[in-house]
Amino acid sequence: MTTATTATVPRRRRRLSAIARQDRVGLFYVAPFFVHFVLFGAIPIVFTTALAFFNADFQTYYDFITTHQLSVLTNAFAGLENFRELFKDSYFWLALRNTFSIWLISTVPQLVIAFGLASLLANARLRASTFWRTVLMVPNITSVLAVAIVFQQLFGRDFGIVNVLLHYVGQKPVEWVAGTIPSHAAIATMINWRWLGYNSLIFLAAILAIPKELYESASLDGASRWQTVRYVTIPQMKNTITFMLVMGTIGGLGLFVEPLTYGGGFDGGANSQFLTMTLYLYKQAFMNQRLGYGAAIGVGITLVVMVISAINFMITRRIAGEESK
Amino acid sequence: MKLGSLSRGVLGCALAFGLAFAGVGPSAQAASNVTLTVWSYGNVFEPKIVDMYRKAHPNVTIKITKMNLDDEHNKLLYALPSRAVPDIAAVEMAYMGQFRQPMIAAQFTNLNTLGASKIAKDYLPFRWTQGTGLNGSQIGIPTDVGGLAVAYRTDLFKKAGFPTKRDQVAALWPTWDRFITVGKQFQNKVPGVGFMDSTGTLFAAVLNQGTQKYYDSKTRAAIYRTNPTVKQAFDIAAKAGCTFMKNNKCAGSIGTKINQFSPDWGAAMNKGAFATVLAPAWMLDYIKQQAPGTKGKWDIAAVPGGGGNMGGSMLTIPKKAANVKAAWDFVSWYLAPAQQLKTFQLYGLFPTTHKMYSQPSIKNYKDPFFNNAPVGAIYSSSALKLKPIYAGAKDRLIDSTFGQALARITQGTQTKSCGKFAAQTSGAAWCQALQDIQHNIGQ
Numbered sequence: 001m002t003t004a005t006t007a008t009v010p011r012r013r014r015r016l017s018a019i020a021r022q023d024r025v026g027l028f029y030v031a032p033f034f035v036h037f038v039l040f041g042a043i044p045i046v047f048t049t050a051l052a053f054f055n056a057d058f059q060t061y062y063d064f065i066t067t068h069q070l071s072v073l074t075n076a077f078a079g080l081e082n083f084r085e086l087f088k089d090s091y092f093w094l095a096l097r098n099t100f101s102i103w104l105i106s107t108v109p110q111l112v113i114a115f116g117l118a119s120l121l122a123n124a125r126l127r128a129s130t131f132w133r134t135v136l137m138v139p140n141i142t143s144v145l146a147v148a149i150v151f152q153q154l155f156g157r158d159f160g161i162v163n164v165l166l167h168y169v170g171q172k173p174v175e176w177v178a179g180t181i182p183s184h185a186a187i188a189t190m191i192n193w194r195w196l197g198y199n200s201l202i203f204l205a206a207i208l209a210i211p212k213e214l215y216e217s218a219s220l221d222g223a224s225r226w227q228t229v230r231y232v233t234i235p236q237m238k239n240t241i242t243f244m245l246v247m248g249t250i251g252g253l254g255l256f257v258e259p260l261t262y263g264g265g266f267d268g269g270a271n272s273q274f275l276t277m278t279l280y281l282y283k284q285a286f287m288n289q290r291l292g293y294g295a296a297i298g299v300g301i302t303l304v305v306m307v308i309s310a311i312n313f314m315i316t317r318r319i320a321g322e323e324s325k
Numbered sequence: 326m327k328l329g330s331l332s333r334g335v336l337g338c339a340l341a342f343g344l345a346f347a348g349v350g351p352s353a354q355a356a357s358n359v360t361l362t363v364w365s366y367g368n369v370f371e372p373k374i375v376d377m378y379r380k381a382h383p384n385v386t387i388k389i390t391k392m393n394l395d396d397e398h399n400k401l402l403y404a405l406p407s408r409a410v411p412d413i414a415a416v417e418m419a420y421m422g423q424f425r426q427p428m429i430a431a432q433f434t435n436l437n438t439l440g441a442s443k444i445a446k447d448y449l450p451f452r453w454t455q456g457t458g459l460n461g462s463q464i465g466i467p468t469d470v471g472g473l474a475v476a477y478r479t480d481l482f483k484k485a486g487f488p489t490k491r492d493q494v495a496a497l498w499p500t501w502d503r504f505i506t507v508g509k510q511f512q513n514k515v516p517g518v519g520f521m522d523s524t525g526t527l528f529a530a531v532l533n534q535g536t537q538k539y540y541d542s543k544t545r546a547a548i549y550r551t552n553p554t555v556k557q558a559f560d561i562a563a564k565a566g567c568t569f570m571k572n573n574k575c576a577g578s579i580g581t582k583i584n585q586f587s588p589d590w591g592a593a594m595n596k597g598a599f600a601t602v603l604a605p606a607w608m609l610d611y612i613k614q615q616a617p618g619t620k621g622k623w624d625i626a627a628v629p630g631g632g633g634n635m636g637g638s639m640l641t642i643p644k645k646a647a648n649v650k651a652a653w654d655f656v657s658w659y660l661a662p663a664q665q666l667k668t669f670q671l672y673g674l675f676p677t678t679h680k681m682y683s684q685p686s687i688k689n690y691k692d693p694f695f696n697n698a699p700v701g702a703i704y705s706s707s708a709l710k711l712k713p714i715y716a717g718a719k720d721r722l723i724d725s726t727f728g729q730a731l732a733r734i735t736q737g738t739q740t741k742s743c744g745k746f747a748a749q750t751s752g753a754a755w756c757q758a759l760q761d762i763q764h765n766i767g768q
Contacts, residue, residue, distance in 0.1 A: 062428050066406060089764075149588075153588040158582070178582075270730075270738060284765075287721065
């Protein structure tokens, strides 16, 4: 950039090239991120979006890779066909409903409980607080597969501990896999167990960062405990809550490993009762080899995430608005 | 889901297949250093046995990467045309139909060029054919053969007042219909105990006794909706999975609601919560591992129809593999008759090298865990009765969809009506399965 403009002005050139050198060093520092992003982020996104417009399966892939004929691709071009099919595909809408259901059952209680736990941990009189914080993180570093195996045992229909306990209190066994809502609850429990501690610690950090003076002035104004939480703590944690909502949305709508391992297959249960959107993508793209349609499902998921993010944004703006009250 | 668990069983077959060493003879390989990369799932390769090969070939390093069953096959499918392929890849039977397609088969080394045609006569013809690509090249060497028999609990049969001797037991069920009738009688006499572990396993058992599955062996067209064997297999499994209805819900079956290979399954086996398991040879080792305390309480009888097969794998060498020769040396050693015999003696996996079936070490082999049942004789006669069955491109997906339908019947979750069939009927489950398959594979 600099060479063209500075060619006729030697003095400025020296100064600018120093800056340019600095720029280059800076670029060097940030390069790993951008290289990684381009390779594993940007290219796959562009590729997937383009793929969604093709009627491509492994046959197309093999044809193209062995013949290198462009006609293979032009013949496979399908325009909006995949999206039209997606719109009419009852399994995609079922997967959307299932995903939302599991997401709601896992996110809402999780954030509330995490907030409560964080408040407990923030208490200055709590002993061995580092120990408790470490304990909270343990589930998060446990392998998902191990979690799945343990939860399958807990929620076994005939010999699982949960149903055995229910039996002792006189309840009928719950169909933790065959039932729709029970299976969602079981999967949500798996997610909650893993992420509760992590979310608590994020909340805790945010709570500890709130200046003490705000609480002091609130108590001087005679604010009740609830009012303090409502008008001091929550608005102060605006950024944290936004972060958690965004991460929760991405994680929740991209739900894949838990339902896959819980049911032991890509079908999401005999009645597709816990088939999630990404599981359906996997099934169509890789079990059914319909790469183009799988890509269209991926674009569909992206659109859904965008809509939810917009809603999140509005909620966050509301919290920000209340801050000024 | 039931079939999902079947495939895991198959994976278990892979698990069991493994131990295979007899005297590791000196190999004619040149002593240059070679690293063999291997893609696998389950326990296709038993580490100890691989170690034996390593010891005899210090110049060969064998790196085995284990993946989830479906992941391994999908990864292989897209890697094949590139150089990012392993030297050896295990392929499961449910996927063989896909990899046999001419275009894909062409991406594997034709093992006949390495001498496979010379050893072909050693292997069961129908298993060997399963490893032949539709382009005519030999892409895989078969590992073990499942065969099929019924493992049953003699103590529970006694309780029901049934005969316990294996020949008399087999005489109880000359047909699958009789098998279901016997199951109903059993459950009336021994309440609280399932006659079978999982009725969904009947589907594959009946289906594999035919000669065609979901695709026509000549035209390769999808025939899953018209092939009478598919409907028959579905009807038998459905009938066993729901023996009577109550309040418009399935209220009885001749099996438990437990999925094979789930944690509940092992617990139930130990507690004697079911009396029979459809058992390919590799299943016997599972029973021993899951319920060691039930030793001596089991016996083995012939399956209705006599023959049967479930599972099995192939070892393949991709065309673009870096070390084709060394890979072949390992594969041909691993699956040679001598090694397969050892595998059978140690792990109960049944050899695909049928020439050995008449040898005393197999013919006279009895298993004390199963009340000294002549395991060798039972499984060899079962394996020899089988004809080749044509595997198609999307067998795995179709298997799984029919499995879902059968599970819906047993669970009472067939909530949708379909065509002229009301909700909660097996007709609706069949009808929805056909719609789902059509929706997915488009034919």
